[in-house]
Amino acid sequence: EVQLVESGGGLIQPGRSLRLSCTVSGITFGDYAMTWVRQAPGKGLEWVSFIRSEAYGGTKEYAASVRGRFTISRDDSKSIAYLQMNSLRTEDTAMYYCARMRYFWGPSQYYFDSWGQGTLVTVSS
């Protein structure tokens, strides 16, 4: 059974940096793309970023709202996905979920089949 556990959230001041981790077990981590999705308090889901497996070139994509500030990475030897968040803003306050990404007909058609419980990031002075 796949398990995903996020960590690294907390209270952080605007402009500072934070790194989130997503530790995965129960699967061959290197075979899968991973994604981060966030949810501001009382709001809907917002996709943040994904990173494909090395078999698909390890390509990365970002939502426009975080591009240039956030960096996704992965360590297949440790089964961990990371989200480095720089220049944090109050509007980045959210629960951050990591999820396993699956493909339907091909790598451009993806969905998220297993989710962690999330880690809360609060950006406030």
Place this chain on the structure above:
Amino acid sequence: EVVLTQSPGTLSLSPGERATLSCKASHSVSSSYLAWYQQKPGQAPRLLIYGISSRATGIPDRFSASGSGTDFTLTISRLEPEDFAVYYCQQYGSFGGGTKVEIK
């Protein structure tokens, strides 16, 4: 970028009733690909449907979905108490705003 619009925002129904949720895409990017998720308060989202109409592992058959082009539908044939939740559609890097199914 595709924009997904879900309606209604809130659906008030009684257990045993049928729920029909809509998700409309701003333009047709792929006619064969959409996913649906369920989220209960304080919990992570759970995948219900992928590829427009394929149920995820463990999802009961009272959940069904259909659609193509820009119009997609999630149907819950007979609402069980555990089905009252928020439902999101997703295509590529876009999520709909969600439909809350609440007890009437």
